[in-house]
Amino acid sequence: MLAGKRILLIIGGGIAAYKSLELIRLLRGAGASVAPVLTRAGSEFVTPLSVAALAGEPLHQDLFDLTTEAEMGHIQLSRAADLVVVAPCTADLMARMAGGHADDLASTLLMATDKRVLIAPAMNVRMWQHPATQRNLALLARDGILVTGPEVGDMACGETGPGRMAEPRTILAAIEVALGAGPLAGKHVLVTSGPTHEPIDPVRYIANRSSGQQGTAVASALRDLGARVTFVTGPASTPPPQGVTVVAIESAREMLAAVEAALPADAAVFAAAVADWRVKNAAGQKLKKQAGAPLPTLEFAENPDILATISRHAQRPSLVVGFAAETETVVAHAQAKRLRKGCDWIVANDVSPTTGIMGGGENVVHLITDAGVEDWPRLPxxxxxxxxxxxxAEALTATDPKDTA
Structure with missing residues (x-):
């Protein structure tokens, strides 16, 4: 799988750097060559000699190496590889990548490369959960950066939680996916995201608090697995991801039209928070407040049910996944919704104000299928x-996607 491939491996500063030595061994055993880059902080955890010896190549550490920089060595190094891997990728490295810094060899290579980049984050659990880290993670994902891990477990600092760097074999598998076609290659997946805006008049509308974060993340993850993604998005505060076909809409009726125009698809994920109703008597001009005049009366009409429509569509995707944002009796309501709408899976979550999920950076979901309910922990x-x-991806490669959960 990796025979003849060249990996530019950037080793950041963290105790997990020792795992990078095993990763080098695995990569070379799989037939890849490794060009190693060690940050100054990384050299506090593993020695330059051990990295160079295992890679079988000279180690790169300094941006201003006169021998190589005479030929713009950092540019050559950044583009000669098939994939750039950062393992471990510390919170600081993530922040510098997100900010576009280029003040040392590692950050300069990451800015100069024209190849895909895969990071394996590793840090203390509190650092991983910090809002700044999660913002940087979301920004990097939108920029097309691939991510593997982190894993949940005991850490060197004595704390337990998400933040452990993925194991070397897990990173190797992610590298193979990144360099291969990916399990969803040749598949078309439709994703909806964000809120819809239903006009009251030309300047006012009815909407909800959806930020579009979860739908954007889903589109990014499917793209990273090789899918061709059509991303139909309402006016969300989260920018759409790169590397997908973006269709921007405003209202629920526009979203349905865009979804039908995007068919056929192998799978559809309906993560958008679509307004259930629209204003039937929306004004053509801005409504004015006038002293003594009666208050305007809004008449409502039901919006089209996009999930139910596509679940029964003549061009129905083989796998239809809906989302259920609930504030009470979450699982029961979502189970009933799956049967009522006719979709295959429902991803249910509690969006009560106290959860911080609507518009926040984390989610707690329940995956509901024919097989039952699977509860996932609170995760970014x-x-x-x-x-x-x-x-x-697992479902679409199975004989019957509806039975895989």
Whole structure:
């Protein structure tokens, strides 16, 4: 799988750097060559000699190496590889990548490369859960950066939780996917995201608090597995991901039209928070407040049910996944919704104000299928998306996607 491939491996500063030595061994055993880059902080955890010896190549550490920089060595190094891997990728490295810094060899290579980049985050659990780290993670995902891990477990600092770097064999598998076609290659997946805006008049509308974070993360994760993604999005505060076909809409009726125009698809994920109703008597001009005049009366009409429509469509995707945002009796309501709408899976979550999920960076979901209910722990939304994308990939390669959960 990796025979003849060249990996530019950037080793960041963290105790997990020792795992990078095993990763080098695995990569070379799989037939790849490794160009190693060790950050200054990384050299506090593993020695330059051990890295160079295992890689069988000279180690790169300094940006201003006069021997190589005479030929713009950092540019050559960044583009000669088939894939750039950062393992471990510390919170600091993630922040510098997100901010576009280029003040040392590692960050300069990451800015100069024209190849895909895979990071394996590793840090203390509190650092991983910090809002700044999660913002940077979301930004990197939108930029097309691939992510594997982190895993949950005991850490060197004595704390337990998400933050452990993925094991070398897990990173190797992610590298193989990144360099291969990916399990969803040749598949078309439709994703809806964000809120819809239903006009009251030309300047006012009815909407909800959906940020579009989860739908954007799902589209990114499916893209990273090789799918061709059509991303139909309402006016969300989260920018759409790169590397997908973006169709921007405003209202529920526009979203349904865009979804039908995107068919056929192998799978569809309806993560958008679509308004149930629209204003039937929307004004053509801005409504004015006038002293003594009666208050305007809004008449409502039911919006089209996009999930139910596509679940019974003549061009129905083989796998239809809906989302259920609930504030009470979450699982029971979602189970009933799956049967009522006719979709295959429902991803249910509690969006009560106290959860911080609507518009927040984390989610707690229940995956509901014919097989039952699977409860997932509270996770960052990109990790929820990666898990869901992996399940979709598994389902689409099975004989009957509806039976795989």
């Amino acid at each position: 939304k990109p990790e929820v998306a990666r898990r869901l994308a992996a399940r979709i």
